[in-house]
Amino acid sequence: xxxxxxxxxxxxxxxAVCFILALKGLSSPRHARRGNxxxxxxxxxxxxxxxxxxxLHHVPAILVAIAVGTAVGxxxxxxxxxxxxxxxxxxxxxxxxxxxxxxxxxELADLLDSxxxxxxxxVAKFTLAATTFTILVGSVxxxxxxxxxxxxxxxxxxxxVVFRGLPVAFALSLVAAVVLAVLVxxxxxxxxxxxLAVVGLLLGVLLVLxxxxxxxxxxxxxxxxxxxxxxAAGGYVLDNTLLLVAGTLxxxxxxxxxxLMASAMGRSVVNILFGALRGGSTLGxxxxxxxxxxxxxxxxxAILLAYAHxxxxxxxxxxxxxxxxxxxxxxxxxxxxxxxxxDYAIHPVAGRMPGHMNVLLxxxxxxxxxxxxxxxxxxxxxxxxxxxxxxxxxxxxxAAKTTPGAPIYGMPILxxxxxxxxxxxxxxxxxxxxxxxxxxxxxxxxxxxxGDAKDSLGKILSAVKAL
Amino acid sequence: MSEQVVWLTIFVLxxxxxxxxxxxxxxxLHTPLMxxxxxxxxxxxxxxxxxxxYAQTTAQLVIGLVAVVLAxxxxxxxxxxxxxxxxxxxxxxxxxxKVSR
Numbered sequence: 001x002x003x004x005x006x007x008x009x010x011x012x013x014x015x016a017v018c019f020i021l022a023l024k025g026l027s028s029p030r031h032a033r034r035g036n037x038x039x040x041x042x043x044x045x046x047x048x049x050x051x052x053x054x055x056l057h058h059v060p061a062i063l064v065a066i067a068v069g070t071a072v073g074x075x076x077x078x079x080x081x082x083x084x085x086x087x088x089x090x091x092x093x094x095x096x097x098x099x100x101x102x103x104x105x106x107e108l109a110d111l112l113d114s115x116x117x118x119x120x121x122x123v124a125k126f127t128l129a130a131t132t133f134t135i136l137v138g139s140v141x142x143x144x145x146x147x148x149x150x151x152x153x154x155x156x157x158x159x160x161v162v163f164r165g166l167p168v169a170f171a172l173s174l175v176a177a178v179v180l181a182v183l184v185x186x187x188x189x190x191x192x193x194x195x196l197a198v199v200g201l202l203l204g205v206l207l208v209l210x211x212x213x214x215x216x217x218x219x220x221x222x223x224x225x226x227x228x229x230x231x232a233a234g235g236y237v238l239d240n241t242l243l244l245v246a247g248t249l250x251x252x253x254x255x256x257x258x259x260l261m262a263s264a265m266g267r268s269v270v271n272i273l274f275g276a277l278r279g280g281s282t283l284g285x286x287x288x289x290x291x292x293x294x295x296x297x298x299x300x301x302a303i304l305l306a307y308a309h310x311x312x313x314x315x316x317x318x319x320x321x322x323x324x325x326x327x328x329x330x331x332x333x334x335x336x337x338x339x340x341x342x343d344y345a346i347h348p349v350a351g352r353m354p355g356h357m358n359v360l361l362x363x364x365x366x367x368x369x370x371x372x373x374x375x376x377x378x379x380x381x382x383x384x385x386x387x388x389x390x391x392x393x394x395x396x397x398x399a400a401k402t403t404p405g406a407p408i409y410g411m412p413i414l415x416x417x418x419x420x421x422x423x424x425x426x427x428x429x430x431x432x433x434x435x436x437x438x439x440x441x442x443x444x445x446x447x448x449x450x451g452d453a454k455d456s457l458g459k460i461l462s463a464v465k466a467l
Numbered sequence: 468m469s470e471q472v473v474w475l476t477i478f479v480l481x482x483x484x485x486x487x488x489x490x491x492x493x494x495x496l497h498t499p500l501m502x503x504x505x506x507x508x509x510x511x512x513x514x515x516x517x518x519x520x521y522a523q524t525t526a527q528l529v530i531g532l533v534a535v536v537l538a539x540x541x542x543x544x545x546x547x548x549x550x551x552x553x554x555x556x557x558x559x560x561x562x563x564x565k566v567s568r
Contacts, residue, residue: 019507020484026500027491033553036503040546043506047513047542056520058528065519065532066512069539076540077548088548089502092509096541100511102534106518106527113523126471224505231508232481236474238514244474245481250508252485257501260494348494355497362555373494 003239008053011045012242018042019246023253029368046242082363083320086353087152090220094145097227100234101138101197104131107237108184108193125185130233132184135193136177137233139200140207141226147208148219152352158213170206173199207273215272217353218261222269225254257354264348266400266411293429293441295448298456301388301423302463304447305335308385308421311342312377314414315361317351318391318427324454325364328390331461332366338464343370345377345387345414347395374414384419391425391453397438406436422446425453499552506545512538 004012018038025035047066051059073092080088108131111123150156180196211219228250235243262269305311313332319325332342344366350357358371381387389396396416399406416422417440424441426448440446449456492500515538519531 015510019510020488022503022507023485023488023500024491026496026503027488027493029493029496029553029556032496032499033550033557036499036506036546036549036553039503039507040550043510043512043542043546046510047516050513050516050520054517054520056516058519058522061528061532062516062519062535065535066516066539069536070543072536073540073542073544074547077544077551080548082552085498085502085548085552088544089498089505092502092505092541092544092548095537096505096508096511099515099534099538099541100508102530102537103511103514103518106522106531106534107514109527110518110521221501224501224508228504228508231511231514232478234511234514238517240513240517241477243510243514244477246507246510248478248481249485249488250504252482253489253500253504256486256489257497346495348497351498353498353501355494355500358495359498359552359555362552365555368495368556371495 005053008049011049015042015046016242016245019249082360086220087149090145090148093224093227094142097138097141097230100230101135103234104134105193107131109190112188127237128185128188130236132181134230134233135197136181136200137226138230139197140204141223143201143204144208144223147205148216151216160212161209173203173206177203218258218272220353221254221258221261225251225258228254261354291442293448295450298459299463301449302460304386304421306464306467308340310384311335311340311386312384313344314387314389314392314396314416315344315357316392319453320360322453324457325360327454327457329364329366331457334464343372346371347374347414350395378415381415381418386421386423387416387419389424393438396440398440399436423449425449425456499549502545503549506542506549509538509542509545512542
C-alpha cells in the first residue's frame with residue numbers, strides 16, 4: 001500500500017463509501033436514483049485521482065480509450081429496450097471480467113519484469129495466486145457472459161446445448177485450468193498466464209452452453225459475482241483497497257442474489273448449472289393435452305373483471321414479448337377508476353432476470369406500490385374474485401405444490417388456484433418454459449382467452465369502457 | 468499485523484457489509500441492483516488505467532488500452548442504464564401523456 005499517497009487513499013476510501021451508499025440506496029425506490037448517482041460520482045472521482053498521483057505515461061491514448069468506451073457504454077445504455085436488459089447486463093458484466101483478466105495479465109508481465117530475473121522467484125506467492133485467480137475467473141466470466149448474451153439475444157438457441165463428450169471436455173478443461181494455475185504460481189511465466197486465459201475462455205463457454213434459457217438469469221447473477229471477486233483479487237495485486245472493497249461488495253451481492261434466485265426456483269445452483277450435463281433432463285413430456293378447456297371472448301372477460309371487487313394480475317414474460325405492458329396498465333387504471341382494487345403479483349423469477357418484471361411494468365408507468373411481492377400477496381388470493389394471468393404459466397402451476405416428481409416441484413408459486421376465478425391469456429395451449437402441463441388450465445373455475453396479449457387486452461379495455 | 472492480514476480483514480468485512488446492505492434491497496429493485504453492482508465492478512477501470520500508464524512495450528500498451536475501453540464500457544454503461552431504470556421507479560404519478568416514444 002506504499003505506492004499510493006495518503007490523500008489518494010483517503011479519496012479511495014470515500015469512493016468505497018459512495019459504492020456502499022449506492023447499494024444501500026436501493027433499499028427504497030425513492031432514494032435509489034440518488035444513491036446510484038453518488039456511486040457514479042465516487043467511481044469518476046476515483047478514476048480522475050489516479051492521473052494526479054500515478055506519473056502515468058501514454059495519458060492521451062488512455063483518455064481516448066476512455067472516451068471510446070464511455071461513448072459505447074453510454075449509447076448502449078440509452079438505446080437498450082427494457083426487455084433486453086438481461087442481455088445488456090450480461091454484456092457489461094462480460095467486458096468487465098475481460099478487462100480484469102487483461103489487467104492481471106499485464107500485471108503478471110510487470111511482476112516478472114520488476115523481479116529482475118524473469119523466473120519470478122522474488123514475487124510473493126500470494127500476489128501470484130491473486131493474479132492467477134484474476135486471469136482465470138476473469139476469462140471465465142468474459143466468455144460465459146458472451147455466451148449468455150448470445151442465448152438471450154437469440155443469436156443462438158436458448159435451449160441447453162449438450163453434446164456427447166461435453167462433460168469430459170468440461171472436466172478436462174477444469175483439470176487443465178487447475179494445473180496451469182498451480183504452474184503460474186510456482187514457476188511464473190507470461191506464456192503460462194496467456195494459456196490459462198485461453199483455458200478460462202473455454203471453461204466459460206462450456207459452463208454456460210448446457211444451461212437452458214429459463215435458468216440463464218441465475219447464470220448472469222453468478223457471473224456477476226465472479227467478476228466482482230476477480231476485481232477484488234485484482235485490487236490485491238494492484239495494491240488498491242478500493243478495487244478490493246468494490247469487488248468484494250459485488251461478489252457478495254452476486255452470490256446472495258444467485259442463492260435467492262435459485263431458492264425462488266426451488267432448485268440448487270449446482271443443479272441449475274450441471275442439471276443438463278447429468279442427463280436428468282429438466283424438461284417434462286411437453287405433450288399438449290386434448291382435455292377440454294373453457295375458453296371465452298374478450299367481452300366475457302371484460303364483464304368478469306368489471307363486476308369484481310378484487311382483482312390480481314399475474315404478469316409473465318409473455319406480456320413483455322407482446323409489448324402489452326402499456327395496454328395492461330391502462331386496463332388496470334380503468335378498473336381502479338371503477339373502484340376495483342387491483343394489484344400486480346410479481347413472482348421472483350418473472351421475466352428474464354431477478355426483478356425484471358418490475359422494471360418492465362415501471363417502464364409502463366405502473367406505480368411501484370401496486371407491484372406486490374409473492375410472499376406479501378399470496379395470502380390475499382383466497383379473497384380475490386378474479387386472477388388475470390397474462391403471459392405467465394409455470395409460476396401459477398399448482399404442480400409445484402402437489403406433484404412430487406414434476407420438474408418444478410418445490411418451486412414457490414403464486415397461489416392463483418385459490419381465487420374464485422382465473423383468467424388465462426395465452427397464445428396457445430403450449431406448456432411454459434418448464435415444459436409441463438398446468439392443471440389449473442383445466443380447472444372449472446378457469447377461463448381461457450386465446451390470442452395475442454396486446455390485442456386481447458385492447459379488446460377487453462374497449463369492452464370495459466363500453467359497459 | 469502483517470499486510471496480508473490487513474487485506475484479509477478488509478476483504479472479510481466487505482463481505483459482511485455487502486450481504487448486509489443487499490439483503491435489505493426489495494425484490495422490486497433486483498434488476499437495478501444487478502446492473503448497479505455491475506457498474507461498481509467497472510472500477511477495474513482504475514486498474515486498467517494504471518497498467519496502461521506503466522506499459523513498457525507497444526503490445527502491453529495495446530492490451531492495456533483494450534482493457535481501458537472494456538472497463539469504461541462496463542462502468543459508464545452500468546451507471547447510465549441503472550439510472551435509466553431507477554428513473555422509472557421514482558416517477559411518482561403515472562403520467563397520462565407518453566413521455567417518450
